[in-house]
Amino acid sequence: xxxxxxxxxxxxxxxxxxxxxxLLDSQERLSQIIDGNSIPTFVxxxxxxxxxxNKALARITGLSNQEAVGHDIQWKPFYxxxxxxxxxxxLERASEKEIKxxxxxxxxxxxxxxxxxxxxxxxxxxxxDKWLFFTAAPLINRTGxxxxxxxxxxxxxxxxxxxxxxxxYQEILETNVRERTLQLKKTYEQLLHxxxxxxxxxxxxxxxHEFGNPIIGIRNFLKGLKKTATMDxxxxxxxxxxxxxxxxxxxxxxxxxxFNRPTSGMASPIDLHKAIDDMLLFCKKNFKERHIIVTKxxxxxxxxIHAVADQIKQVILNCLNNAQESIAARGxxxxxxxxxxxxxxxLHIKDSGKGIKEDDLIYIxxxxxxxxxxxxxxxxxxxVSYGIMKKHHGNIAVTETSEHGTTFTLSLPLPLPLK
Ligand SMILES: Nc1ncnc2c1ncn2[C@@H]1O[C@H](COP(=O)(O)OP(=O)(O)O)[C@@H](O)[C@H]1O
Ligand SMILES: [Mg+2]
Numbered sequence: 001x002x003x004x005x006x007x008x009x010x011x012x013x014x015x016x017x018x019x020x021x022x023l024l025d026s027q028e029r030l031s032q033i034i035d036g037n038s039i040p041t042f043v044x045x046x047x048x049x050x051x052x053x054n055k056a057l058a059r060i061t062g063l064s065n066q067e068a069v070g071h072d073i074q075w076k077p078f079y080x081x082x083x084x085x086x087x088x089x090x091l092e093r094a095s096e097k098e099i100k101x102x103x104x105x106x107x108x109x110x111x112x113x114x115x116x117x118x119x120x121x122x123x124x125x126x127x128x129d130k131w132l133f134f135t136a137a138p139l140i141n142r143t144g145x146x147x148x149x150x151x152x153x154x155x156x157x158x159x160x161x162x163x164x165x166x167x168x169y170q171e172i173l174e175t176n177v178r179e180r181t182l183q184l185k186k187t188y189e190q191l192l193h194x195x196x197x198x199x200x201x202x203x204x205x206x207x208x209h210e211f212g213n214p215i216i217g218i219r220n221f222l223k224g225l226k227k228t229a230t231m232d233x234x235x236x237x238x239x240x241x242x243x244x245x246x247x248x249x250x251x252x253x254x255x256x257x258x259f260n261r262p263t264s265g266m267a268s269p270i271d272l273h274k275a276i277d278d279m280l281l282f283c284k285k286n287f288k289e290r291h292i293i294v295t296k297x298x299x300x301x302x303x304x305i306h307a308v309a310d311q312i313k314q315v316i317l318n319c320l321n322n323a324q325e326s327i328a329a330r331g332x333x334x335x336x337x338x339x340x341x342x343x344x345x346x347l348h349i350k351d352s353g354k355g356i357k358e359d360d361l362i363y364i365x366x367x368x369x370x371x372x373x374x375x376x377x378x379x380x381x382x383x384v385s386y387g388i389m390k391k392h393h394g395n396i397a398v399t400e401t402s403e404h405g406t407t408f409t410l411s412l413p414l415p416l417p418l419k
Pocket of ligand 1: 318322323326351353354355356360364365369370371372376377378379380381382383406
């Protein structure tokens with residue numbers, strides 16, 4: 001019997017040796033597979049100690065295989081203090097809550113591997129942001145026990161940077177589209193506005209034409225009546241009032257006709273600065289009474305503009321009057337600046353008045369729009385000015401307005417083509 005036992009024992013020993021060799025073999029092979037893999041990978045045993053730390057991982061983390069294996073320092077390249085990696089959490093069969101605590105909003109269950117988790121996170125390495133995508137899965141033996149965990153990492157910084165770039169581009173694109181839409185809307189509104197003004201202008205001019213002659217006839221008749229008829233005091237006063245009113249209507253009609261009258265006067269080369277100075281002279285007395293100080297800054301070498309002098313002067317005067325009227329009794333200032341810009345002569349008329357309300361801005365160039373008491377404002381000044389500037393291929397616009405004042409800018413082409 002002992003002989004048989006010996007044989008059995010020897011067989012057993014031989015088998016064990018074989019098995020051990022096999023095990024060593026397979027461990028060796030596993031090491032080689034992991035080490036030769038280009039995907040940064042590490043493996044933990046069930047005591048959270050590193051059993052494998054491959055070359056690819058050593059390269060990206062700077063922690064060598066010798067330093068890592070046998071220790072539980074898998075956190076070190078990634079965090080400033082000791083805390084579980086995804087592989088550690090898996091080893092402990094950590095609850096979702098626990099995983100969430102460490103990887104809030106950054107992890108999800110793997111779609112490919114049961115019990116595996118994936119996450120992406122950003123780490124600061126050598127002062128630079130590095131994005132890593134990592135997958136951790138349990139290693140399970142035949143009886144279903146977790147005996148270790150494997151974690152692989154992928155550097156996805158390039159992808160993340162690309163995403164960021166794309167997002168930035170998208171944002172730029174969106175802003176561009178938004179700006180363009182706004183511009184288009186504004187242009188459309190301006191077009192509508194210009195069309196409306198021109199239609200109203202034509203209507204006003206034709207009405208003025210119909211009324212113009214009869215009103216002069218009526219006035220002349222009333223004047224004649226006053227000379228020949230004998231009337232009591234009251235009637236004479238009434239007649240005077242009627243004549244005055246006729247005059248007022250006639251003036252109004254004159255203004256209305258200006259609004260759309262084709263350039264009737266002769267266009268000639270005029271000195272813009274002289275035209276301004278002429279009108280300032282006109283306003284001098286009023287400005288003084290209202291304590292308004294005028295300052296000027298004229299562009300040197302301003303070429304002559306080709307325009308109908310009276311009409312341009314009328315526009316300037318309208319603007320000066322409006323500026324003066326916007327300034328309260330205690331006084332203020334008006335600044336006149338001329339600039340040559342892109343083959344245009346610009347005149348900025350800036351006042352320190354009360355400004356124009358945003359709601360009013362779209363109406364101010366319309367005939368009869370006025371915020372002034374009935375006797376003071378006819379609401380024709382700006383609409384007439386607008387008509388004149390358009391006929392001169394120029395423009396008039398509010399370029400700035402706030403409670404501190406308003407700037408109107410007149411622009412005229414240099415040199416000016418006239419139709
Ligand atoms: N410089 C200005 N500051 C403030 N409001 C102004 C100015 N210029 C024009 N406005 C506004 O535009 C309106 C229209 O001006 P306008 O056509 O000249 O008519 P009016 O002067 O007879 O009211 C004014 O009633 C006023 O509300
Ligand atoms: Mg006015």
